[in-house]
Amino acid sequence: MTFADLGLSDELLSAVTAAGYTEPTPIQASAIPSVLMMRDLIGIAQTGTGKTAAFVLPMIDVLAHGRSRARMPRSLILEPTRELAAQVAENFEKYGKNHKLSVALLIGGVQMGDQVKALEKGVDVLIATPGRLMDLFGRGKILLTGCNLLVIDEADRMLDMGFIPDIEEICTKLPAQRQTLLFSATMPPPIKKLADRFLSNPKTIEVSRPASTNLSITQWLVPTSGQKKRATLERLLRAEDVTTAIIFSNRKTTVRELNKSLQRDGFRSGEIHGDMEQPQRLAELDRFKSGEINILVASDVAARGLDIKGVSHVFNYDAPWHPDDYVHRIGRTGRGGATGVAFTLMTPDDAENIENIEKLTGTRIPRWEGGAEAEVEAAPAPASAEPREKAPRKGRGKRRDETPAPVASEDAPAAPRRERRPEQAERPARAERAPVPAPSSSFRSDGPDEGWNGPIPDFLSYKLGA
DNA sequence: AAAAAAT
Numbered sequence: 180m181t182f183a184d185l186g187l188s189d190e191l192l193s194a195v196t197a198a199g200y201t202e203p204t205p206i207q208a209s210a211i212p213s214v215l216m217m218r219d220l221i222g223i224a225q226t227g228t229g230k231t232a233a234f235v236l237p238m239i240d241v242l243a244h245g246r247s248r249a250r251m252p253r254s255l256i257l258e259p260t261r262e263l264a265a266q267v268a269e270n271f272e273k274y275g276k277n278h279k280l281s282v283a284l285l286i287g288g289v290q291m292g293d294q295v296k297a298l299e300k301g302v303d304v305l306i307a308t309p310g311r312l313m314d315l316f317g318r319g320k321i322l323l324t325g326c327n328l329l330v331i332d333e334a335d336r337m338l339d340m341g342f343i344p345d346i347e348e349i350c351t352k353l354p355a356q357r358q359t360l361l362f363s364a365t366m367p368p369p370i371k372k373l374a375d376r377f378l379s380n381p382k383t384i385e386v387s388r389p390a391s392t393n394l395s396i397t398q399w400l401v402p403t404s405g406q407k408k409r410a411t412l413e414r415l416l417r418a419e420d421v422t423t424a425i426i427f428s429n430r431k432t433t434v435r436e437l438n439k440s441l442q443r444d445g446f447r448s449g450e451i452h453g454d455m456e457q458p459q460r461l462a463e464l465d466r467f468k469s470g471e472i473n474i475l476v477a478s479d480v481a482a483r484g485l486d487i488k489g490v491s492h493v494f495n496y497d498a499p500w501h502p503d504d505y506v507h508r509i510g511r512t513g514r515g516g517a518t519g520v521a522f523t524l525m526t527p528d529d530a531e532n533i534e535n536i537e538k539l540t541g542t543r544i545p546r547w548e549g550g551a552e553a554e555v556e557a558a559p560a561p562a563s564a565e566p567r568e569k570a571p572r573k574g575r576g577k578r579r580d581e582t583p584a585p586v587a588s589e590d591a592p593a594a595p596r597r598e599r600r601p602e603q604a605e606r607p608a609r610a611e612r613a614p615v616p617a618p619s620s621s622f623r624s625d626g627p628d629e630g631w632n633g634p635i636p637d638f639l640s641y642k643l644g645a
Numbered sequence: 646a647a648a649a650a651a652t
Contacts, residue, residue, distance in 0.1 A: 259649070259650080260648095260649065260650080261649090261650080286650095287650065287651050287652085288650090288651090308649090308650060308651090309650070309651090310649095310650045310651040310652090311650085311651060312651095313651075314651050314652085336649090339648090339649085340648080340649050340650065341649090341650085342649095342650075345650095429646085429647060429648085430646095430647065430648085431647085431648075452648080452649095453648060453649050453650080454648095478647085478648060478649085479647075479648055479649080480648070480649065482648095499647090500646065500647060500648095501647090
């Protein structure tokens with residue numbers, strides 16, 4: 180199966196080829212033909228399955244003919260977060276480079292002026308978060324009567340965020356004769372109801388849930404206590420070959436405090452969470468992508484969809500409340516065939532959340548405590564295993580890991596540690612890192628995805644005033 | 646219980 184078999188135009192195929200993709204993911208293979216046939220669609224899939232390209236590619240061809248009129252967008256894509264909306268816009272830029280489609284991004288946190296101007300020129304693809312869309316609609320800047328293609332992305336997350344009433348209202352503004360695509364990782368009753376009400380005779384596609392986690396990500400649970408959490412984290416950061424890391428926390432306040440304390444201790448870190456102004460959020464992401472900082476402390480605003488190349492480590496400073504979020508968070512590493520390591524700190528408070536994560540993924544995450552040495556004894560490395568390459572370490576201000584970590588004391592708690600003996604550097608990676616059991620599904624993270632690898636595209640920087 | 650999203 181190739182993209183050429185799916186009925187896409189030659190111009191589009193050449194853009195897909197230029198992006199380096201040849202083989203569609205399962206959801207792309209089943210969704211693209213039916214979107215091209217203008218059918219309604221329910222796609223049960225999460226990010227990382229190639230879901231975005233599954234609707235972006237056929238939409239480009241469907242919209243290739245016809246002209247947009249002022250204030251009357253021809254299609255609408257609803258996204259739960261601003262960052263995801265921006266990434267979808269970037270996908271249109273990438274795959275639509277051989278087409279003359281006008282794309283507009285309507286998100287909050289930035290001035291409306293440019294967005295209104297874009298609307299008045301006429302747009303083919305409108306990508307929006309619900310709040311700003313409703314706002315501009317209320318001001319009479321948008322007419323949705325010409326919008327006969329609607330995509331509701333990440334519907335279950337929209338539900339979590341209380342957007343469903345907004346979505347319903349938006350749906351009633353669109354023409355009844357239209358094509359609607361709904362994507363959701365799960366189908367809780369309110370989403371099912373939404374689909375029954377606003378989709379007609381939809382084709383349902385379900386790709387195996389990526390509740391299983393990517394094979395190339397090595398996972399560890401690190402038992403610690405609330406008081407020792409920060410010291411444990413810093414010790415891991417120093418002991419590991421961290422090139423770039425994202426550290427997730429459940430609370431915005433923790434994100435701020437943790438970042439401050441890391442900076443104080445000499446780490447090149449930054450932060451991202453929903454209390455920051457949008458330009459700051461984007462600027463911080465840019466600093467992370469450019470390597471100016473190599474550690475990003477983040478709330479779950481960054482858990483889903485963000486695709487940053489070369490993230491070597493994910494740390495869960497807190498175990499996420501929602502087990503699904505665990506899969507999303509650690510999915511920020513190990514992308515595009517690279518290997519990654521995910522550490523989750525575990526205090527007694529986190530135990531219940533971790534139990535749910537293990538239930539969801541169907542695997543027991545190995546405990547890091549003393550585990551590394553024991554694993555090697557128990558399971559010698561396969562002869563074919565490649566020696567562990569030391570990742571190039573970017574300067575981090577201070578390097579304090581040359582000396583062995585101190586043994587537990589009052590202020591240097593008994594965090595799990597791994598002594599860096601010379602021979603350990605030669606040890607094969609696979610034995611050192613207990614492999615995670617094989618996923619129970621065909622989840623894959625290659626193929627066209629929600630990629631946002633490059634710098635912030637110009638058109639976004641412009642619109643976002645960054 | 647938390648974060649996100651219009652301000």
